[in-house]
Amino acid sequence: ITYQWLAHSFEAPHRVYCSILxxxxxxxxxxxxxxxxxxxxxxxxxxxxxxxxxxxxxLLMIPIILVLVCFQAFELVLSIIPMVGTLSLLVTFLVGTCLSKAWMSSRFHKPGIES
Known part of the structure; x- marks a missing residue:
């Protein structure tokens, strides 16, 4: 990890904000x-x-690097999908909603009870 990568990663939310919102x-x-x-x-x-x-x-570098990798990944996803703004946010929202619903239904599903 270089200082340039850290600085570039910290700027990812700013670049996303400026390009979308x-x-x-x-x-x-x-x-x-x-x-x-x-x-x-x-x-x-x-x-x-x-x-x-x-x-x-x-100890601090582990969560900081994880957060920065997430920033970079989100920015990468936004740059790959056409119509960067609305479509990419919609896809992110829909995937998150589907995953959370699947997780919630599996978490609260009781064995032997059909839903």
């Missing part, structure tokens, strides 16, 4: 540093994580 033409930037508000929070989190002791850093 907004044109991001009216972004706000910090006057003192020139850093976008979208970049400021991930930067602060990254700097805080890097200042932690090695044991804490090791």
């Amino acid at each position: 907004s044109s991001c033409r009216a972004e706000l930037y910090d006057e003192a540093t020139g850093i976008s508000q979208w970049v400021r929070f991930p930067l602060d989190v990254s700097l805080w994580v890097m200042r932690q002791p090695p044991a804490v850093l090791g």
